[in-house]
Amino acid sequence: MNGEHATREVFWNVSQVWVMYVLLIPTMLVAGYGIYRRFRTWRRGRPEQRFDQPWVRIQFLFRHAVVQQATWQKRFAGFFHALIFWGMVNLTVATTVVLVHHDFGLPIMQGQFYLWFQSLTVDIFGALTILGLSLAAVRRWTSPSMPLVHSWEASMILILLLTILFSGFLLEGWRIAATNDPWGMWSPFGYVIAMASLSWMSIPAMQWTHAVTWWFHMGLVFGFLAWAPYTKLLHPLTAVLNLYTAPLSPIGGSLHAIDFDKNESLGVNALSSFTWKDLLDLDACTECGRCTAVCPANAVGKLLSPRDLILDLRHLSRTQDDFSKPIIDATPALSPEALWACTTCGACVESCPVSIAQMPKIVDMRRHLAMEEAVLPDTMEKAIGSLEARGHPYAGTQFSRLDWMKGLEVPQRADIQECDVLLWVGCGGALVERNQRVTRAMAQLLDKAGVNYAVLGREERCTGDPARRMGNEFLFQKLAGENIATLQRYQVKTVVTACPHCFNTLRNEYPELGGNFEVLHHSQFLERLVSEGKLSPKAQSEAKVTFHDPCYLGRQNNIFDAPRQLVQISVRPASVEMEKSREKSFCCGGGGGMSFVDEPANQRVNQERARQVLETGADVVAVGCPFCMTMLEDGVNAVRSSDPSTRPTKVLDVAELLWDSVRDQSTTF
Amino acid sequence: MISPAKGLTHLMNILVCLKQILDPELPSRDFRIDAAGRDADRNTAGLVMNIFCANALETALQFREKHGGKITVITFGVPSAEEILRKALALRVDSAVLIRSDLSQRPNPWCIARVLAAAIRKLGDFDLVLTGRESGDWGDGQTGALLAEELGRPCVSLADELKADTVNTALVRIRRQTDQGWEALEASTPLVITVTNNEHNVPRIAKTRDVMQAFRQPLTTWSLAELGVDAQSISEDLACTEVVELAIPIKQTHCEWVTGETLDDRISLLAKRIATVVQSA
Numbered sequence: 008m009n010g011e012h013a014t015r016e017v018f019w020n021v022s023q024v025w026v027m028y029v030l031l032i033p034t035m036l037v038a039g040y041g042i043y044r045r046f047r048t049w050r051r052g053r054p055e056q057r058f059d060q061p062w063v064r065i066q067f068l069f070r071h072a073v074v075q076q077a078t079w080q081k082r083f084a085g086f087f088h089a090l091i092f093w094g095m096v097n098l099t100v101a102t103t104v105v106l107v108h109h110d111f112g113l114p115i116m117q118g119q120f121y122l123w124f125q126s127l128t129v130d131i132f133g134a135l136t137i138l139g140l141s142l143a144a145v146r147r148w149t150s151p152s153m154p155l156v157h158s159w160e161a162s163m164i165l166i167l168l169l170t171i172l173f174s175g176f177l178l179e180g181w182r183i184a185a186t187n188d189p190w191g192m193w194s195p196f197g198y199v200i201a202m203a204s205l206s207w208m209s210i211p212a213m214q215w216t217h218a219v220t221w222w223f224h225m226g227l228v229f230g231f232l233a234w235a236p237y238t239k240l241l242h243p244l245t246a247v248l249n250l251y252t253a254p255l256s257p258i259g260g261s262l263h264a265i266d267f268d269k270n271e272s273l274g275v276n277a278l279s280s281f282t283w284k285d286l287l288d289l290d291a292c293t294e295c296g297r298c299t300a301v302c303p304a305n306a307v308g309k310l311l312s313p314r315d316l317i318l319d320l321r322h323l324s325r326t327q328d329d330f331s332k333p334i335i336d337a338t339p340a341l342s343p344e345a346l347w348a349c350t351t352c353g354a355c356v357e358s359c360p361v362s363i364a365q366m367p368k369i370v371d372m373r374r375h376l377a378m379e380e381a382v383l384p385d386t387m388e389k390a391i392g393s394l395e396a397r398g399h400p401y402a403g404t405q406f407s408r409l410d411w412m413k414g415l416e417v418p419q420r421a422d423i424q425e426c427d428v429l430l431w432v433g434c435g436g437a438l439v440e441r442n443q444r445v446t447r448a449m450a451q452l453l454d455k456a457g458v459n460y461a462v463l464g465r466e467e468r469c470t471g472d473p474a475r476r477m478g479n480e481f482l483f484q485k486l487a488g489e490n491i492a493t494l495q496r497y498q499v500k501t502v503v504t505a506c507p508h509c510f511n512t513l514r515n516e517y518p519e520l521g522g523n524f525e526v527l528h529h530s531q532f533l534e535r536l537v538s539e540g541k542l543s544p545k546a547q548s549e550a551k552v553t554f555h556d557p558c559y560l561g562r563q564n565n566i567f568d569a570p571r572q573l574v575q576i577s578v579r580p581a582s583v584e585m586e587k588s589r590e591k592s593f594c595c596g597g598g599g600g601m602s603f604v605d606e607p608a609n610q611r612v613n614q615e616r617a618r619q620v621l622e623t624g625a626d627v628v629a630v631g632c633p634f635c636m637t638m639l640e641d642g643v644n645a646v647r648s649s650d651p652s653t654r655p656t657k658v659l660d661v662a663e664l665l666w667d668s669v670r671d672q673s674t675t676f
Numbered sequence: 677m678i679s680p681a682k683g684l685t686h687l688m689n690i691l692v693c694l695k696q697i698l699d700p701e702l703p704s705r706d707f708r709i710d711a712a713g714r715d716a717d718r719n720t721a722g723l724v725m726n727i728f729c730a731n732a733l734e735t736a737l738q739f740r741e742k743h744g745g746k747i748t749v750i751t752f753g754v755p756s757a758e759e760i761l762r763k764a765l766a767l768r769v770d771s772a773v774l775i776r777s778d779l780s781q782r783p784n785p786w787c788i789a790r791v792l793a794a795a796i797r798k799l800g801d802f803d804l805v806l807t808g809r810e811s812g813d814w815g816d817g818q819t820g821a822l823l824a825e826e827l828g829r830p831c832v833s834l835a836d837e838l839k840a841d842t843v844n845t846a847l848v849r850i851r852r853q854t855d856q857g858w859e860a861l862e863a864s865t866p867l868v869i870t871v872t873n874n875e876h877n878v879p880r881i882a883k884t885r886d887v888m889q890a891f892r893q894p895l896t897t898w899s900l901a902e903l904g905v906d907a908q909s910i911s912e913d914l915a916c917t918e919v920v921e922l923a924i925p926i927k928q929t930h931c932e933w934v935t936g937e938t939l940d941d942r943i944s945l946l947a948k949r950i951a952t953v954v955q956s957a
Contacts, residue, residue: 378883396699407705
């Protein structure tokens with residue numbers, strides 16, 4: 008049969024259609040108010056520029072809203088979410104086609120388009136949507152341990168959508184059967200229902216149930232549309248807005264500076280101190296719980312839960328009219344205890360499919376505690392005090408910034424005319440005994456490669472990373488200002504550092520304060536030296552190595568390959584990967600000032616990571632960060648002391664591995 | 677100034693004497709002695725507020741929080757000593773005074789006490805004068821007591837707790853550390869108290885807003901001449917002590933084997949050797 012005239016009658020078997028149009032008005036008003044209410048809330052936040060670089064933003068939106076890259080990171084959830092998402096997109100388009108065809112009087116719903124799209128495609132996608140919803144329902148109702156919010160709202164949404172879709176298929180089937188639709192086969196699922204119905208229902212019975220079901224279906228659809236903006240199903244709108252306005256910087260550059268000349272609030276202890284984007288974040292949350300599932304503090308049983316923090320803030324933003332009320336300690340998830348448990352590893356931010364910035368909000372609230380109230384955990388207070396008095400956080404160290412270079416000839420910037428590269432040693436690299444060995448390896452590698460480098464020596468100060476992440480932005484800016492002045496005085500162009508925290512601060516945070524330098528992590532620089540032939544590895548160790556991605560190098564700055572290549576250059580066997588690696592790496596527990604905190608013995612993040620390291624059976628865990636170094640050494644030792652049968656895995660920096668290889672002394676185990 | 681607690685009519689006027697010293701956390705291998713061998717070389721060390729002075733300041737701040745009153749801080753030192761006064765201002769003391777030292781040598785406790793006493797007479801009456809128990813650089817532990825002497829006031833040393841009497845506003849209750857334990861004292865003002873550390877007077881950290889504000893606050897600066905301290909008595913004070921020599925102890929390890937036929941021989945020889953070493957030390 009020729010499909011040229013194929014179409015169907017819109018509103019077949021439906022009388023008093025005008026009632027539907029009338030009902031549409033209150034539906035739209037209720038839904039519109041739901042959206043307006045949220046929009047009004049966002050406008051109460053402080054200003055923030057988030058509409059620059061539209062083309063970059065559109066590309067980002069495409070990757071995350073259309074391709075749903077992040078959602079797919081969880082295979083099963085990503086799969087059914089895609090089914091539901093694409094199903095709903097198709098159904099929405101199909102409804103729009105009907106609208107244009109019937110109400111705008113443009114007869115587009117006919118012919119081949121009617122058959123291929125409006126019948127076949129929509130029918131298949133409708134069925135896939137039911138499949139997706141059913142998988143979601145099975146997961147929700149059979150795995151109580153999932154990090155989901157088990158609310159009646161979530162269940163109700165699934166039930167409602169399934170009912171709407173099922174009734175839609177019944178309507179289609181009965182229409183095909185009752186009208187003896189010559190194109191019915193083009194809607195295969197509807198056709199099956201038509202055939203099945205014909206076997207036990209009379210045509211008049213079908214007409215009657217069709218009419219009743221049609222109004223039932225319509226009522227549910229309208230009810231759902233009106234209700235959705237009051238539920239997490241607001242997210243098709245808020246997620247798109249939130250993704251479009253997402254921060255374009257890497258996670259490591261996502262903290263905003265405070266302008267101390269303006270009398271703005273120092274940190275956040277009220278919803279009114281958040282920016283509109285922070286408030287939009289709250290409404291974008293779909294309660295999926297991925298952030299809490301990847302949070303290292305949460306994993307070891309601490310109070311911190313990024314998801315609950317966001318949901319509690321959202322609850323406050325929806326229930327309290329006074330946005331100047333204190334929010335810290337309003338709920339357990341917002342308590343100082345929870346806020347001080349954060350390692351600022353950024354796993355929550357990375358895992359979020361809708362680009363919510365949980366960690367920066369934690370730092371914002373820490374800023375209030377540290378600067379407005381001046382109340383920090385004791386050991387952090389000590390580190391801050393030492394940063395203020397001595398420019399490094401290691402209170403009580405017996406080392407000076409020059410001790411590590413004993414016996415080596417390391418040029419200091421003040422003593423020479425010029426240098427190509429400034430080796431930024433960092434406090435960890437200079438003042439912690441174990442890390443001094445890494446700095447020595449680094450200096451010797453630079454020497455061997457003939458690099459014209461120098462160090463700042465005593466003129467170096469902490470970059471300010473720990474101060475900033477412990478909430479003392481004022482101290483951070485003071486230290487940063489001093490360092491920038493020193494670096495500019497020496498006309499430094501390229502900085503290389505073995506500390507990812509220094510690296511991140513120098514690279515992502517100094518430009519805002521006027522310091523623009525080319526900044527490289529030592530793994531990047533060393534890898535470059537090897538590929539240029541300036542360093543030639545001789546011996547290759549036989550050790551089985553696994554690489555632990557430092558959060559501030561990997562996840563927060565997207566550098567994953569350079570350190571792995573260094574490992575592969577220095578070691579013969581292929582290295583093994585931990586289950587949680589690269590973007591999904593699990594924090595060593597030392598970021599955000601946490602390496603200065605004495606964690607409760609049964610809640611140590613480093614021991615959890617050490618167990619993950621030991622599970623690989625590696626001889627060596629390679630690191631590229633002084634904090635990871637000490638945290639993992641302590642972690643491995645602690646795990647081994649409680650279970651001496653575990654492997655004596657060594658912690659080595661990638662520079663140490665390379666140095667052993669270059670000086671022809673393969674590390675043996 | 678903080679209003680008095682309920683029932684108290686008299687506001688305590690408190691002075692806290694502060695000293696800026698070489699950072700005691702300077703790594704020992706960075707510690708140097710100057711060419712004359714009489715003083716520590718500033719070298720790379722930072723300068724900080726003496727910890728016991730910080731304890732005294734914290735004690736005063738807690739006292740003011742509880743009982744009301746007014747806190748003035750004072751220091752006698754080189755211009756850089758302004759830093760510790762700013763730190764104190766950031767902790768919201770009411771006023772700060774810097775007495776600039778133009779002496780060519782390091783002042784000793786007699787000299788410091790005389791200068792502080794002159795400043796106190798110029799500033800007016802204080803109910804309480806608090807000092808640290810000693811400084812972390814030279815550790816003389818004299819200034820507080822000498823200052824009391826100079827002012828002709830009683831002195832309670834090694835206090836670690838300070839409370840107001842709720843009935844008699846001219847009385848304070850002091851807990852004092854001794855070798856045997858604590859002494860609970862009742863003292864009438866005015867008096868001088870030297871403060872030692874305990875777990876309750878760990879110095880607090882300043883709020884950032886106050887730190888920013890502290891740099892804009894006025895500071896009274898006086899020279900010795902403005903205080904009317906006469907040069908003759910200062911030089912007499914300085915002459916009463918002399919640093920003969922300052923040396924960094926040399927860490928030496930010396931190993932000696934005790935030999936003997938039997939174990940008993942070796943034990944008795946070892947015991948005798950220990951006895952001679954102890955006696956000679």
